Amino acid sequence: MVAPPTLIFLLVGGLGAAILAVALLGAGALRVVHVDLGGPASVESIAGFLGAFGFGGAIAAEVLGARTPGQLLAAAGIGVAAAVPTAYLAVRLSHWARNIPTDATPTRADLIGAMGVVVTAIPHHGYGEVRVRFGGLPVKLYARADRPIGLGAEIFVVEAPSDTSVIVERLS
Template sequence: MTLHGVDTVQVVATGTLIFLIIGGSGVGVLALALVGSGLLHLGHPDVDGPASLEAVAGFTGAFGFGAAIVNEMLGGRTPGMIAAAVAGGVLAAVPTAWLAARLSRAARNMRTDATPTRSHLAGATGLVVTPIPTDGYGEVRVRLAGQPVKLNARADRPLPVGARIFVVEALSETSVHVETY
């Protein structure tokens, strides 16, 4: 960039660079806390202490980036301006830490449906996908908890492909006795 024929270089204030490094490390720790603990089994989810890792990382990231923004807006070259940047970072960090803690707690404590078992198969309806002979097994596709499930099937009489069926009994975890529907 030139100004009246003199080359100038835009310099980032040292305080801003330090705040950006703090913010980046906070984001890195937050990513590791959210992804790493589930995939890599880092840490123990029940041991949070007074503040969760997600809340601390969210606070650190928001503090660093918020303070860097305020520092650049003020042109933070004096201790008073850097103190104002720190205050701006804290103002950004507190709600972010609270939100990170709430969201991570909600994700950990999310209720899920019970895992379907063979007792849930009785009464399911579906279709024959492989013909069912009189003295053997064919295959049927039924919906169990909203998911398509393919099972081995027996019937009292032969059933062709495409016949609509009703599960009468679960013979095992993977096989059923069916009738036409």
């Protein structure tokens, strides 16, 4: 049987874990105020603090056999000692994750100058298909050209009138 003080600590830890789970599932409504070292609490810091306080306090209460007010206070102190660095790390990690630098999203303007190969012949007044590398990945696009270009010919993109079509010229 779990002692009542331990059960209370476990419920507090479970509440912290539940808050974190809801926050991770995208419940932006839980955002209290954004923290950037020194501001009010964020959802991540509250969840980290409650989780570490509750579970740390539960472990300490069981180890100490907390039945007296002094032992309960010691268990709560151990819970706080676990909770403060956990909340700080939660704030720092969530700040880092929100502000991680990323590359710009490629646009169709980035297609201009790309080189590739014809995978479906391009007729005189129609569309064929080409494969180019775009954003590091092979991409197949519809292609037009001033002159017919045969299967397997190497091309470069001179214009991108839409996200799925390009105007190309044959490489000599």
